[in-house]
Amino acid sequence: MTESGPPPARAGARSLDPHLRRYAARTAGMTASEIRALFAVASRPEVVSLAGGMPNLAALPLDSLATEIGAMIAADGLVALQYGSAHGVPELREQICQIMALEGISAHPDDVVVTVGSQMGLDMVTRIFCDPGDVVLAEGPSYVGALGSFTAYQARVVHVAMDEAGLVPEALRAALAACREAGTRVKFLYTIPNFHNPAGVTMAVARRTEILEICAAHGVLVVEDNPYGLLGLDGQTYPALRSYDHDNVVYLGSFSKTFAAGLRVGWVLAPHAVREKLVLAAESATLCPPMITQLIVSRYLSTHDWMGQIKKFRETYRERRDAMESALEQYMPPGCSWNRPDGGFYFWLTMPEGVDTKAMLPRAITARVAYASGTGFYADHLGSRQLRLSFCYPTPERIREGVRRLANVLSDELDLYHTFGAVGPRSVSGPQSPSPDTA
C-alpha cells in the first residue's frame, strides 16, 4: 500500500531553537561537533582513552576519607551545608598558603580567593580584565579550557612559541612588539610554567625572571596557572613566577590533580586590589564556593598525610610515563617525535608531515584508541600535526596497548597519504570548552 499518511496536524517552518536570534555573539562557536561526539565512544572500556586528563584516584584512602567526611558533617554540618563567604573558608586559605610555600610563594591568606576549580579562577580573571578584542598572550599550544574562557569573553589569543625550556623570551618580545605595532591592547600573558598542558615542558628557571621583566616593562600582567607544580615525577619543584613578583602575577592553583578533581576546589592568589574585584566577581557568579567541598579539602589537609599521598601519585605517574615512553619508542613509525615530560600528565607528539590528527581521530576510535588532537590547543588553527597523549589514567598495560593501536592507526593513515599524496591540514578548529576528555 502506498499513501502519504493522514493530513498534517502542524505545518510551517521550524528552526528547533526559537531563541536563535537572541543569543550573544560569544555563543557563535557553541555548536555540535562530531569530534566531541566521538569521545562518547572513548568512555567505553573497550577503548583505551589516552585523551583525557583524569587524575588517577585509585590510590586515595577512600575509607578514611569517608570516616572524616562523616565526622565533619556530624560536627560542622550546619556550617558545611550553609552559605559561606565568596572569599572562601579562612582556614582553607591559610592551608593553601602553606602549600604554595612549597614552591617559594610567600602570601597572606587574605589575598587568596577560593574558586570552584581553577577553571572558575580563569573565568573570573578573564572577566575582570578582558574587553572584547583585547589580546591575551598564551603559549602555543595552550590549555584548551583557558582558550575557551578567553574566547567566551571575546578576547583574541596570540600564541607565543615554546621550546624544550618553555616559553621563549625572544618570541614574547616579538609578540608584544607586533601587538604594539598593530595597536592592539595586550591584557595579560597566560602561562603554565610547570609540566605544561599539553606540551609537557617546564619553563627553565633562568627564563622566569626574564619573562617577568619583559611583561613588567610592557605593562602586561602575568597569569600563572600551576595545577601540576607538585607533580614533578622525581619530586622536583620549581620556584613559582609569583615567588619572584608579588605585584604583577595572578596565580591559579588547584586541588584537582593533587587530591580530588570532582570536588572542584581551586584558588586564585592575586594582589590586593585585584583580589577585591575577584571576590565581587565570584559573588555575582556563584555567591560562594560550596562550603562542603572546602571543608572536605581542609579536613583532608589537616588529618591526612597529603604530601605522602602526592608522593604516591608521583610514583604511579612515573611508572605510567615510563610505560608510555617505552611504548612510543617501540611502536611509533619513523617521522614521529615527542617530548619526555618530567612531571604532569602529558606527552605532546608531532606526526609526520601531512598527517592531520583531527581528521585521523575517527580511524583511531574505530581502532579503539582515543587521543586529543592538536588543533584544540591553539586558537589560530595550528596544531593539525600534533596530538596529546595522557598517561595519568590508564594502567601501564593499557597504555602500551593504546600506543600499539595508535601506531597501527598512524601506519594506515600514512598509507592513505602515500596513495593520495601530501594533502596538508584539512581540519579547522578553534578553542573548545573543556570536557573531561580534554581537560
Added chain:
Amino acid sequence: MSDTWVAVLSGGLSHEREVSLRSGRRLSAALRSVGLTVDEWDADANLVARLTDSHRPDAVIVALHGGEGENGAVQNVLEMLDVPYVGTDPRACRRAWDKPTAKAELARAGLGTPDWVVLPHSTFRELGARGVLDAMVATLGLPLMLKPDQGGSALGAQVVRDAEDLPAAMVGCLAYGDTVLAERFVEGTEVAVSVIDSADGPVALPAVEIVPDNGFYDYTARYTAGLTTFHAPARLDPAIAATVGELAVTAHTLLGLRDVSRTDAIVTPDGQVQFLEVNVSPGLTETSLLPMAVEAAGQSLGDVFAGLVERALIRHRR
C-alpha cells in the same frame, strides 16, 4: 500495552554512539509517557546475559545508529536468542546499510538515484589515485558527493566542488571506512520521508524538508538546534509530495524493511525525485527528522513505537 516491558538498546561502539544515546533517551521517555515499562540498555558485554535471563523484557527496540546496530549484527543476535524486537531483520538491514547495494536495488526497479561509483582505498593504491580520481570526475562531473559506503549522521560526507580538493576529501572520507561512495551531486530540495508499518501496510509520513543555514546538512547542522530550518510537511507540490511518499514506501518494501525506516531524497527543480539512502534505525533525538514527521502527522512518538512493539509481539507469537 500498559504492562509491556521493553528494553531500548542505544549507545554501542559506533561513531554515532552519542546520537544513539540521545535517541534512546528520547524514545524511552516517549514510551514511558504512554505507559510502557522501559529499560535503557547499552549494547555491551552484558547484553546477551540480560537477554537470556529468565526474567527478561517482552521486546527490544534497537535505537543503535551505525555499525552493529544497523548492519544486522545485533538483529542477528536477537534472532538467535529468539527475542521479539522492533525493526528490520538482519538480511534486509545489511541491504539497506550498504548504501551502494540499496541504490543498485532501487535503480534496478527503475527509481531515480544519482549516478555513483564505489571504490575502496585499495583500488586507488593499486591503480594510482590520480588516474582513478580523474576518471571519477570525468564520470560524475563536479561537484560530486563523497561519503563512506556505510554509516550515517553525515559522518565523513563532503561535497567536493574542485578537483584539487579531492585527495584531501578522500582521506577525510576514508577515516570512517575503507570504501568511498562517490555520487553525482544533485541540486534540489532535500527531504526525508519516514515510513511506518501499519496493519494496512507501510505508510509514508509527511515528508520533512531540510534547509540547512550553511547549505550542507552536515553533523553540526544536524545536531545543533537552530542551524537548520525544517518544513514539515515539505513545501512540495501535492503530486510531487505523493511521489516522494511512494518512493519511500517502495524503498521500504523493495529492500524488505520492517516496522520503521527513513528515506532521504532530493527533489530537483524540475520535479524529479532522486533516492539518496535509507535508514533502518532513524535518529530519534530532539533535532531528528522522524519525530518531526510523526508530529506533523498528528501522532505521538510514544504511540507510534508502542504500536510497533505490539506488532513485534504478535509477529513473534506466530
